[in-house]
Amino acid sequence: MVERIVVIGADAAGMSAASQALRTAAGRGRELEIVAVDRGRWTSYSACGIPYWVAGDVDGPDALIARTAEEHRANGIDVRLGTVAESVDLAAGTVEVAGIDDDRRERLGFDQLVLAIGAVPVRPDLPGIEARGIFGVQTLDDGAAVIDYLGIRKPRTAVVVGAGYIGLEMAEALVRRGMHVTVVEQEPEPMTTLDPDLGKSVRMAMIGMGIDVRTETGVEAFEAGGDGHVRRLVTESGEVDADVVVLGIGVRPASELASAAGLPLGAGGGIRVDDRLRVRGTENVWAAGDCVETFDRVRGAYVHVPLGTHANKQGRVLGTNLGGGDATFPGIVGTAVSKICDLEIARTGLREVDADAAGLEYVAVTIESTTRSGYYPGAEPLTVKVLAERPGGRLLGAQIVGKEDAAKRIDVLAMALWNEMTVMDVAMTDLSYAPPFSPVWDPVQIAARKAADKLT
The missing domain is CATH 3.50.50.60 (FAD/NAD(P)-binding domain)
Incomplete structure (x- = not known):
């Protein structure tokens, strides 16, 4: 049958x-x-x-x-x-x-x-939200609508509301299309999937890219011109001109x-x-x-x-x-990567706020290192943060912010999380080494070792 x-x-x-x-x-x-x-x-x-299509x-x-x-x-x-x-x-x-x-x-x-x-996409229930030129970006149809609007209207100023993954990626895309971009974010720092100390690094990098970053700023309304197209945002700290608006406040x-x-x-x-x-x-x-x-x-x-x-x-x-088989989905550990211009961003597991909410005792360690041996041409800076449970040292989470070849290092830490490894396990794992690829101690192992030292 x-x-x-x-x-x-x-x-x-x-x-x-x-x-x-x-x-x-x-x-x-x-x-x-x-x-x-x-x-x-x-x-x-x-x-x-979609952001790379727009860019x-x-x-x-x-x-x-x-x-x-x-x-x-x-x-x-x-x-x-x-x-x-x-x-x-x-x-x-x-x-x-x-x-x-x-x-x-x-x-x-x-x-x-x-x-x-x-x-x-979340659309805030604010005055003027139905103005033309305000976009959420979730589906290919959404992306096509943005592309069409940019081609027809040729906007010069853009505002991105929200500084999460899609917000930052769309901010870069709009910068690369020659627009003056403002990012408006309610929280103290962008990328709230990171702890604020690494989020600050992202904010400073965005400013260095020419993006106007306005944190701890809530949007109160959108205003349209006589043609029904968005013209500006009203925020808690003043008005911001906008020929196009992208909503990046989550889904x-x-x-x-x-x-x-x-x-x-x-x-x-x-x-x-x-x-x-x-x-x-x-x-x-x-x-x-x-x-x-x-x-x-x-x-x-x-x-x-x-x-x-x-x-x-x-x-x-x-x-x-x-189809008649037998399979199960084993869950997730919360791993994600992103980039804005030449800055790579990665995270897995818990942030400090998550560990606090779960009532966990932990240590947090942040280290600075480089993507290659420091003497090798092309070495770029990166920051690694690691959380480890006290007293046993189980890895709880990690975050990485850095330049080229930084972000995918998060996969080592994601695999360690998946297998409930300790930071000492991570520090002593047999990872590859050659000067063009990493320092002799890979940055993820340096961070894990420092966390293990702090536990003892």
């Missing part, structure tokens, strides 16, 4: 799940019919690449698409774009869908339902559809799933990607961390289970 699966969301998690389900089922002699619906115009794309580093949108709708259809998935899922009836096993640009309406029956509906799980269907949500608003990605309390509803909450192995708690790395892995796990 053919089993019908309806997938809501045709990006990383949804299409990874659909493709893996077909592969797994084929190996077990099962037959699946998969229908995937999405309100957008593209499938399986890299939203992380001109990559052509888009085609360069950012891993697999087109036509390719998915050729593989046996019925992909329906420009289609929004309006409601889910769990008792009847149906999804009501409608066309975005036409009068199409349909009730899709399902045996299994996959929710991969992603996240949406929230797109979980309204799940909530309306009576499915359980976590404290962060994401859908609650088990380690097989089945929605808790159900037998035939699954969810993955930016709409779910994920188990943090360091905190021992569920958190909402919307990243493409998680979405793709979760989609593969979910699809394996849908």
Whole structure:
């Protein structure tokens, strides 16, 4: 008997799940019919690449698409774009869908339902927020809208509200397009995924790049001109001219559809799933990607961390289970990297504020080093910060800020976190060395050694 699966969301998690389900089922002699619906115009794309499209580093949108709708259809998935899922009836096993640009309406029956509906940019409820030229950047459609606006309006001044990953990456993109860029952030320092001492380093680097950085500044309103396009922001410290505004204040799980269907949500608003990605309390509803909450192995708690790395892995796990296999998603440790111009930024695990909130006793150590041996041409400065639990020395988290070849060192510390290693373990790990690549003691090992010394 053919089993019908309806997938809501045709990006990383949804299409990874659909493709893996077909592969797994084929190996077990099962037959699946998969229908995937999405309100957008593209499938399986890299939203992380949008700032680099805006900056001109990559052509888009085609360069950012891993697999087109036509390719998915050729593989046996019925992909329906420009289609929004309006409601889910769990008792009847149906999804009501409608066309975005036409009068199409349909009730899709399902045996299994996959929710991969992603996240949406936070838009503050402020006067003037509906002015033209104010953009959130989450989907390829959002990126296309920004590109079109910049091409038509040719703005000279830009304001980025929020100094997280997307805010900094879009600030760089707009600087490189020749605009005067102001970044407005409520917190004392940018990049609140870092501790403030490393966040300060990011702020000073941004200022050195010619970006006007205004921290501890809240936005009160947006003002539009007579043509309805944004002209300025009103902040607590005065007005800021803006021909275009990018919102970089984070995203929230797109979980309204799940909530309306009576499915359980976590404290962060994401859908609650088990380690097989089945929605808790159900037998035939699954969810993955930016709409779910994920188990943090360091905190021992569920958190909402919307990243493409998680979405793709979760989609593969979910699809394996849908196809008749058995797979689990083991959780995350909170690893991420970013850059603004020539400054690389990386983090994994807990910040000091997280460790404090968890009631942990710890030591924190920050060291300065270089990306190569100091005498070797091209050596660049970097800062590494490490947190270790007291008294045993278990690594709790790490942060890195530096120039070229700094950020990917975080992966060593992420792997150590994953395996619950101590800082002394990290200090004595057999890492590679040659002057073109690192000092004889790699900076992550120097930081770990200093933390171990402080513990004793």
